[in-house]
Amino acid sequence: MLLRPTSWLAILAISFLLFQTACTDRPENLLRPCERCEIYLHDGLERSYVLHVPDNLPDNAPLVFFLHGYGGKAHQYAWFFQIRDWADENGFAVVVPQGTLDANRDPFWDARLTFANIDDVGFLTGLAQELQVTYNLDPEKTFTSGISNGGFMSYVLVQERP
Template identity: 45%
Template sequence: MNKLLIISLFFPIIGFSQQTFNFSHNGLNREYIYYAPADIQPDAPLVFVAHGFTGSAQGIMNYCGMNAVADENGFAVCYPQGTSDSWGDNFWNVGYNFHSGVTVDDVGFIVSLASYLQSTYELSSENTFFTGMSNGGELCYLLACEVPDVFRAFAPVAGTITPNGLTKRTTGIYENKKSGTLSQNEMDSALVGNEGLEPPTSSL
């Protein structure tokens, strides 16, 4: 009986491939959950999944079921954790009016984390993707505008572009599109930056 108990406790440890890590960026201690199938191959794709406002990395991981998809298709998943605002709510700094004084650089954090994971786990820098829900979807749009060359494609869910979060470079793209001075192809290129890929759907 004791041997059976030891075996039953040991097997989950053998198959454990999900861990929470700390990552330092701009003086802040950030967190993320990393998951990879046990048989993942070198140069495998990497998919980021971002939680919504007041959500968490653990919560979106439990909700979205991406780990099972990763097991079936052989890619790694990263669930980054946002920071907490003055009300104690987890968020991504995308330019909400009530976060006007916030200086957290979430774009820089995600870019640095992507580079770190690609290097550390031998993941594909050409096949790194980003998706997110609600506030995480808005971060997805922001990344598509700010750093289109870092990710292969973007898949925002239930989010929109928040112009207050854009830099001067991408604010110009946004304003020109509203005034009709950019073609759809130019806008698609600015948002996605990858030939042959569908741009993220937006109401611009």
């Protein structure tokens, strides 16, 4: 017996939700909203980011950037990868910035791609400097990581702003 397409969609949706809940041993974190979803103005563009600064974070703590992949959304990555738990358990501030939209309206990072003319290096550098000052974070302990297109952007940052 074949299932109707709507049945397959329902099974897929339920499986996805079950998978998501299985990825954490802390159910109270599943639907907890981000603490700070903020806007940073760069080159006339309002750029958003998700920020988590643990309570009682000491001065000169590290700052970690986590960059989403092509088509990704910062708030979804922040939730899925449980950045709050990482930061709380390891004593650092973490920021998940949002890339801009390409011609297909998919979020991306300008990892020196030939079709893009967005200054993501300037955006991420400026955002880092603002967060370092605002939260007294150590500029020498600022790190970046990313997935796929976000990983490429991390490489660009290492080359251009070591």
